[in-house]
Amino acid sequence: MRSLSEILGPVMIGPSSSHTAGACRIGKISSIIVNEKIKEVKFYLHGSFGKTYRGHGTDKALVGGILGMNTDDERIVSSIEIAERVGVKVEFIERDLGNTYHPNTVRLDIKTISDKNFSIIGSSIGGGNIEILNINGKDVYFTGKYNTLLINHIDKPGIVHKVSGILSNNDVNIAYLRVFRDRKGDKASMVFELDDIVNEKMINDIRNIKNIEKCVFIEAMK
Missing domain, CATH: 3.30.1330.90 (D-3-phosphoglycerate dehydrogenase; domain 3)
Known part of the structure; x- marks a missing residue:
């Protein structure tokens, strides 16, 4: 509806x-x-x-x-x-x-x-x-209805877990998570659509994770 x-x-x-x-x-x-x-x-x-x-x-x-x-x-x-x-x-x-x-x-x-x-x-x-x-040139998908984290990274084991752990430890709930990549081990993108705001410290903690190249936070559209 x-x-x-x-x-x-x-x-x-x-x-x-x-x-x-x-x-x-x-x-x-x-x-x-x-x-x-x-x-x-x-x-x-x-x-x-x-x-x-x-x-x-x-x-x-x-x-x-x-x-x-x-x-x-x-x-x-x-x-x-x-x-x-x-x-x-x-x-x-x-x-x-x-x-x-x-x-x-x-x-x-x-x-x-x-x-x-x-x-x-x-x-x-x-x-x-x-x-x-x-x-x-890379496919992604998000709507702007939710607080959104866009993350560019190298496709390595454990990165999704590490980012999710930072969010969980700060009581941020994940509404949707999508991962986009062309090939295993190549450059990839993660899109986290969230129910909560992400602060600057959390963004810096995510940026400091090995193999993460960029992290941008977009607040939900009004």
Whole structure:
């Protein structure tokens, strides 16, 4: 059974929960994943996003999210001008990303001030709900509804146990856990969706585990 919030969508700047609220959330989560000042973003807009992004405000919502705005932030309507003022270059490109993706999908190719490059694919599936599906060419899956830990690591025995132990020792409950890898012993990703907040000490403890390369915490979307 769907909740009222899933049907009506979040408190937001309109006109559409899927084309604006969802787009804003994809942008904001992408900025958290990057975790560094952004200087350039190319938005590759798939399906309905590509056909209607100007009329539905998807372009402004995506940029607002990249700048850290929430769905109800009145500055979203001026987000592209704000991005220009603060030195963030944005470009919108209609692109077929393949028939496996939802019509409201976008790939964000992001460059940071230190010239690091990120590529993130997210879909807005209705009612402001989203799915993050790919980060830097690697498949992932999370929705932003839960507090989320994204962990990049080398696929070695015991890493899941060690991270879970830190969470358990701090009374953090795991709602969902997914592990993604291409090959045994290669680079892998873990996604922990949690019922509780993770503090900075816990994040540092996780980062100090051998063979963990990166750990990012994303607080549940409001």
